[in-house]
Amino acid sequence: MSVDRALASLFATRPASTGIDHRLATAHAPILLFDSREPFLPLAVGYTVFRKHAHSASFPRSIAVGEKDEPAIAIEYAIWWDWDIVHLSELEHIWVTLDQKQEIIGAQSSWHGEIRNMGMNATLPLKEGRLILFSEPGKHAFAPTVDGSLGDAERIRYLCTEKAGSGGLLITSLFEELIPIKTPEIDKLVHTFLQRRAFEPSFVFSKSYGISSEILVPWATLQQWIPNRLARLIRELR
Amino acid sequence: MEIILKGLENPRGVAVSMTGELYVAEAGTGLHLLDPTKWDGKLTKFTDLNGDRDFEDEAEAERWFSHFTTYNGFSAYGTGRDEVSGPSDLLLHNDGRLFLSVDDGGLSNSLALHVISPDGRIGLTLADRNNMNGIAFDRDQQKIFAVESGLNMLVEISFTGEFRDIVEFPLLDSGQQAVPAGLAVDPRTGDLFVALFSGYLFDEQASSLDDIISFVEGDAKIVRVDPDTGDTTDEIIGLTTAVDVAIDEAGNIYVVEMTTTPTKLLPTQFDLYDPQAPPVHGGYLRFSGRVTLYPADGCPPRVLADGLDAPTNITIGDDGALYISVGQGTPGRPIPGPDGITQIRGEILRITNYLSEDAVETEQ
Numbered sequence: 001m002s003v004d005r006a007l008a009s010l011f012a013t014r015p016a017s018t019g020i021d022h023r024l025a026t027a028h029a030p031i032l033l034f035d036s037r038e039p040f041l042p043l044a045v046g047y048t049v050f051r052k053h054a055h056s057a058s059f060p061r062s063i064a065v066g067e068k069d070e071p072a073i074a075i076e077y078a079i080w081w082d083w084d085i086v087h088l089s090e091l092e093h094i095w096v097t098l099d100q101k102q103e104i105i106g107a108q109s110s111w112h113g114e115i116r117n118m119g120m121n122a123t124l125p126l127k128e129g130r131l132i133l134f135s136e137p138g139k140h141a142f143a144p145t146v147d148g149s150l151g152d153a154e155r156i157r158y159l160c161t162e163k164a165g166s167g168g169l170l171i172t173s174l175f176e177e178l179i180p181i182k183t184p185e186i187d188k189l190v191h192t193f194l195q196r197r198a199f200e201p202s203f204v205f206s207k208s209y210g211i212s213s214e215i216l217v218p219w220a221t222l223q224q225w226i227p228n229r230l231a232r233l234i235r236e237l238r
Numbered sequence: 239m240e241i242i243l244k245g246l247e248n249p250r251g252v253a254v255s256m257t258g259e260l261y262v263a264e265a266g267t268g269l270h271l272l273d274p275t276k277w278d279g280k281l282t283k284f285t286d287l288n289g290d291r292d293f294e295d296e297a298e299a300e301r302w303f304s305h306f307t308t309y310n311g312f313s314a315y316g317t318g319r320d321e322v323s324g325p326s327d328l329l330l331h332n333d334g335r336l337f338l339s340v341d342d343g344g345l346s347n348s349l350a351l352h353v354i355s356p357d358g359r360i361g362l363t364l365a366d367r368n369n370m371n372g373i374a375f376d377r378d379q380q381k382i383f384a385v386e387s388g389l390n391m392l393v394e395i396s397f398t399g400e401f402r403d404i405v406e407f408p409l410l411d412s413g414q415q416a417v418p419a420g421l422a423v424d425p426r427t428g429d430l431f432v433a434l435f436s437g438y439l440f441d442e443q444a445s446s447l448d449d450i451i452s453f454v455e456g457d458a459k460i461v462r463v464d465p466d467t468g469d470t471t472d473e474i475i476g477l478t479t480a481v482d483v484a485i486d487e488a489g490n491i492y493v494v495e496m497t498t499t500p501t502k503l504l505p506t507q508f509d510l511y512d513p514q515a516p517p518v519h520g521g522y523l524r525f526s527g528r529v530t531l532y533p534a535d536g537c538p539p540r541v542l543a544d545g546l547d548a549p550t551n552i553t554i555g556d557d558g559a560l561y562i563s564v565g566q567g568t569p570g571r572p573i574p575g576p577d578g579i580t581q582i583r584g585e586i587l588r589i590t591n592y593l594s595e596d597a598v599e600t601e602q
């Protein structure tokens with residue numbers, strides 16, 4: 001088995017697992033269910049623990065916790081894949097809110113740039129106290145169930161087959177320093193790479209992936225690592 | 239006419255959504271540094287949250303990108319003119335996607351035509367050819383036309399990045415380059431209207447900057463181009479530094495001229511960023527730009543706004559208003575103004591009710 005040295009270098013910078021925030025993020029890390037044919041699983045997760053009102057550093061939203069009638073704590077999981085089936089570079093989010101007893105009372109997740117509620121209290125999809133969510137085949141947005149909330153199956157099939165790679169290298173404002181390397185040539189290389197990985201989704205969500213302590217790093221660490229990771233992937237594509 | 243946005247750094251293309259949001263590309267300060275994270279070309283979404291018809295209240299500006307390339311032709315190529323480039327034009331598709339052209343002057347391989355998703359992520363990059371100053375959709379929004387001022391070309395670009403050259407513009411009457419700067423599609427016929435800015439008039443015997451004329455007054459024009467054949471005919475002649483053009487559903491044509499008169503070029507050692515620098519024009523007479531309406535019914539042209547400081551772009555919003563970007567040049571640089579010394583200020587102007595005869599003056 002080959003060693004991904006870039007990933008190893010990221011995890012080498014991880015703080016001691018005895019850190020309070022790291023332990024909290026590990027204890028409440030979601031379990032993700034993927035399509036049995038899903039070609040891309042998460043590589044690393046950047047966590048941020050909020051105990052008072054603040055803006056997210058990785059998603060355009062604010063987090064309201066710590067005041068009366070608000071959750072005591074929110075944990076943001078910024079989940080990194082290298083690849084989405086349509087483009088290179090993929091970051092999705094899950095937010096878990098806790099009460100004073102540090103029990104999960106709510107959850108939200110990202111859905112193609114928007115925020116969706118995953119349930120509250122008794123309606124939360126939990127398994128042994130951990131949030132369990134379904135991931136859209138190829139595209140990785142999250143839903144609490146598969147009965148319609150994952151979207152139109154035909155659309156998903158179209159994206160995972162015909163549209164594979166059509167988005168090229170995706171750049172968000174978080175990684176603006178990559179704009180100078182964004183060219184039609186890179187987009188074509190990404191397209192070629194992902195066309196070879198186009199797949200027909202089974203809609204059988206049998207790949208279970210629990211976010212574990214080993215892949216959790218503070219968001220700032222992950223954010224610093226991603227541009228070099230992408231630059232290296234682009235070099236390899238060439 | 240009202241100022242709806244100020245404090246901008248070289249505003250260029252403006253796109254207006256059907257629900258009134260404004261997207262603005264800014265070419266930045268022109269200070270081109272080695273570190274791309276210091277570049278300051280921008281793309282911002284503005285929303286009038288409180289309905290007061292401006293976009294300057296808290297949280298009304300949502301900065302999508304703030305590090306696109308930026309450069310000044312004076313510093314990069316010794317043009318003697320204070321002329322900033324970077325993000326240059328912007329289109330909003332009916333499906334919510336934005337198309338942004340970026341000109342880096344060939345300095346950093348960042349020339350681009352980017353496709354940006356409705357939630358502000360850069361997806362495909364369709365092109366990285368010459369400096370694509372102006373871009374426009376065809377009538378069905380199925381492809382893009384672009385003018386490349388550096389190559390004097392008009393091209394067609396598909397949404398998958400295929401190119402087709404339409405026409406290369408010949409030299410103008412005095413022998414200078416055409417320099418296509420802006421364009422618009424006639425919604426009635428699909429023809430293209432292209433603003434030919436006009437380039438330097440070189441004197442082969444020139445021994446100093448003082449012997450170079452930035453442009454010849456009256457040599458700029460608007461031409462009509464058949465996008466299928468490239469056939470080109472003069473539509474409006476006798477213009478000066480025609481920098482952008484727009485046309486409405488009725489066939490009224492709106493022309494932006496950046497300035498009326500060339501001025502002395504800047505000396506090589508001039509410090510554009512010195513707040514104490516002497517107030518000089520910088521190649522173009524400041525506060526002499528104008529917007530003129532050429533009515534579809536053949537009536538005489540009417541000046542809708544004049545005395546503008548170096549306007550560059552015009553957009554017709556879904557609300558029928560005209561949006562004009564002004565303030566080309568190094569932001570904050572001292573310049574001569576109509577009431578004394580002032581500074582270069584990037585602003586967006588909105589002109590409404592302009593089709594009323596009472597609202598405008600007839601050009602003499």
